[in-house]
Amino acid sequence: MVKSDRRAWWIAAGLSGLISGIFGPLIGSIIVFGADLVHHRTSSLGDLFKSLLELFGGAWLFAVILFGLPGFIFGCCGGLLLKLFAAKCRSGKGVIVLGAILGLALGSAAPLSLMVYGLVGYGYSWSLPIGYIPLGAVSGAACGVVMTWLLRSRRLLELSAHQTNI
DSSP states (O other): OOHHHHHHHHHHHHHHHHIIIIIHHHHHHHHHHHHHHHHHTOOSHHHHHHHHHHIIIIIHHHHHHHHHHHHHHHHHHHHHHHHHHHTTOOSHHHHHHHHHHHHHHHHHHHHHHHHHHHHHHHSSOOOOOTTHHHHHHHHHHHHHHHHHHHHHHTTOOOOOSSOOOO
């Protein structure tokens, strides 16, 4: 393997990990706070500003602290898998779908990994609400699409030589 090839693999893993570790918890926080805003039917601009301050002041930071490390690790794995499997795809749309599927699977695994770590690492039962698993899946799928777009724009994903329009 040439040194530039190794560098491309490291860059793909690092970018994917950063996107998933920072952007994933942001998406989850926005979904949770958006649902809270809809539920409470906030009508005044002051309440909306207060909710946004809560989102970016504490909730997102707490989500990054809690889900950032598993998101980073799974994001690195997803970036490497995407780079590996992109060479077998024939179209750009196929790579985007592949990135979304990888993000969906690995994003839903991030909340599960925290539950397993709590059980094994500390020996106590720490249960997350079951709603974090689909939330992680949606965040992961969005991160997978963003990760695919970013890696393709940096020319880190090589497609198959037989490209089609499908």
